[in-house]
Amino acid sequence: MAVQLAPHVPKMASDDGVIAAAKKALGDALLDAKEHVGEVSLTVRREAVVDACRALRDTAGLEYQQLMEIAGVDYPERPERFEVVYHLLSLTKNRRIRVKVSTDEATPVPSVTGLWPVAGWLEREIYDMYGVLFSGNADLRRILTDYGFEGHPQRKDFPLTGHIELRYSEVEKRVVYEPVSLPQDFRTFDFLMPWQSAEYVLPGDEKAETPATPPPATPKTTEKPADTGAGKPADAAATKQARKPRAKKAESAAIKPPARPRKPKGAA
Numbered sequence: 001m002a003v004q005l006a007p008h009v010p011k012m013a014s015d016d017g018v019i020a021a022a023k024k025a026l027g028d029a030l031l032d033a034k035e036h037v038g039e040v041s042l043t044v045r046r047e048a049v050v051d052a053c054r055a056l057r058d059t060a061g062l063e064y065q066q067l068m069e070i071a072g073v074d075y076p077e078r079p080e081r082f083e084v085v086y087h088l089l090s091l092t093k094n095r096r097i098r099v100k101v102s103t104d105e106a107t108p109v110p111s112v113t114g115l116w117p118v119a120g121w122l123e124r125e126i127y128d129m130y131g132v133l134f135s136g137n138a139d140l141r142r143i144l145t146d147y148g149f150e151g152h153p154q155r156k157d158f159p160l161t162g163h164i165e166l167r168y169s170e171v172e173k174r175v176v177y178e179p180v181s182l183p184q185d186f187r188t189f190d191f192l193m194p195w196q197s198a199e200y201v202l203p204g205d206e207k208a209e210t211p212a213t214p215p216p217a218t219p220k221t222t223e224k225p226a227d228t229g230a231g232k233p234a235d236a237a238a239t240k241q242a243r244k245p246r247a248k249k250a251e252s253a254a255i256k257p258p259a260r261p262r263k264p265k266g267a268a
Helices: 018-029 046-058 119-131 236-242
Strands: 031-036 038-044 066-076 082-090 097-101 165-167 174-179
Touching: 018 038, 018 046, 018 097, 038 046, 046 082, 046 097, 066 119, 082 236
Parallel strands: 038 097
Antiparallel strands: 031 038, 066 082, 082 097, 165 174
């Protein structure tokens, strides 16, 4: 039984023939092309990435007009450890393609800002997170980390604790930057042992340093019943008799309601 899609669901063009068309359009710029789990990935030469993206955008039958994202991947074991991955979308055919290039820490990747101006922000993010350089980007600055940040956080060899610690100093009354120094991995303690209290005094704890002296005990002044002002003890027998419940009267002695008078004969 054929399944019909709802009329509002956009149709997607098949990827059949995309690899063959890409090989023809890219020529020597294409290093590898494969399709996996319904996704087409192209690996191109780094220096030809701009021409390759232009061909994918302008060639009839391909028409990947929009740059959706640029991602970075780090493979420290490779000579060219970084991959820059471009995700393109075809607006006319509603399908996607992935373009990948490889580079190292020193070799820049040509910028695609001349094709898609939005790439300026995306390339800055890759530079900030991985340290990949982009030639032709007129504003290649950090975009996610703070001023003076050291290193690139998404690299596999970047320490999880970072290089610089940002904290508020109670002594200087401002935010300070200091080299990270941890007594244990991934932990920062301001005292020697976790089960010991901190060396500084928290607000309100100063009251506990000098506990208040408890007031002296009040001397006992009632040693015998006469000191309390109470009277003589009551008679135990009389008290017991008074507490007994009263006996119930017999039902025969109960008061009966008066009888209703009879009406005389002939009365209305």
